[in-house]
Amino acid sequence: MLARRALPRLQQCHRLVPFLYIRLYSTTKLSNGITLAYDLHEPAKKAERGLRDLRENAPPIVFLHGLFGSKKNNRSMTRDLNRPVYALDLRNHGDSSHDPRHDYNALAEDLELFLQHHKLTRPTLIGHSMGAKTVMTLALRNRVPIANLIPIDNAPVDAALHRDFIKYTQGMRKIDETTIHRQSDADAILKDYEESISIRQFLLGNLVRQPDGTQKWQIPIKILTNALDNMADFPFKDPEEARWEGPVLVVRGTKSHYVADEMLPVLGRFFPKFELADVESGHWVTSEKPEEFRKAVVEWLQDKE
Incomplete structure (x- = not known):
């Protein structure tokens, strides 16, 4: 049987799986x-x-x-x-x-x-x-x-951000407007905006599965899109x-x-x-x-x- 790991005193987020x-x-x-x-x-x-x-x-x-x-x-x-x-x-x-x-x-x-x-x-x-x-x-x-x-x-x-960042937000907003259940479907959309699979995987790491099975962005795309000038x-x-x-x-x-x-x-x-x-x-x-x-x-x- 797996031992239950003691929780540290730090405030923390955790999930419970059987016995652990x-x-x-x-x-x-x-x-x-x-x-x-x-x-x-x-x-x-x-x-x-x-x-x-x-x-x-x-x-x-x-x-x-x-x-x-x-x-x-x-x-x-x-x-x-x-x-x-x-x-x-x-x-x-x-x-x-x-x-x-x-x-x-x-x-x-x-x-x-x-x-x-x-x-x-x-x-x-x-x-x-x-x-x-x-x-x-x-x-x-x-x-x-x-x-x-x-x-x-x-x-x-x-200094202006590389135009790729604008493309990223365009692709991410397109995904946001689509009902996505599989990350591979989101990747298929993002391919039109970024060729590199490693960069696409990096961006798609921000998707989280919702209780209804769809995948949505964990980050606020609209806020970050509006902040691109600030980031430059x-x-x-x-x-x-x-x-x-x-x-x-x-x-x-x-x-x-x-x-x-x-x-x-x-x-x-x-x-x-x-x-x-x-x-x-x-x-x-x-x-x-x-x-x-x-x-x-x-x-x-x-x-x-």
Whole structure:
């Protein structure tokens, strides 16, 4: 007989299957009314030394996904980091709250409140795409102490999103208008808007089965469609008025245009201690070249300890 796993004290969502509780994710209700869902990945050394000692000697990492992503995207990135890793669902994504406001100051405020709630002092913040601009915004707001920044394939500039994101929303809205029972049927619709099966699977990961057997988007497509201009923007315009002097590793895909060479001078004015790690990939760095990404991050963090 399977033993019933004890539930941790953290507020959490779970489902009951015969004789077993399976922990899916935890949630935190923030003082601004937003609820953020997250996974906490604890390294193996926890059992030997205790989580408290581990946190004191290895500050935690907070990992943020990109637009249309979720905490699930970063599970494989926690290996070899040897410290607690919080993988968050940002607002309007995954299992977190939906809210009409979706811009970088709002996303950064959510993250600030999350760090304060969990008493995460001087964490390393890693974010891809939308998550990259979120962690850079948080650093420049300078309201909570952080140790290191690792933005992945985005720069602190106003730059139009690749037109693919507009196509994604068109395809997703088309699916929303159709009665879908099988993910393969949704994929057939999305093929008209995106050729890459890996990107389609990434987007389709946001579908959830309803009690009536149909599949619907878990994310608010209309809100995120309306927020595309905000996601292209960056809230800080003048490096003379806002600058963060801490260590920054900018990881960029060499086949992507989001951190072009001509953007590096502006990046350096906002973040004068930034270093650059090039990975031979497109925009989806962590999924296209996960080992190369992990190696770059682990080696860089080792130098900072």
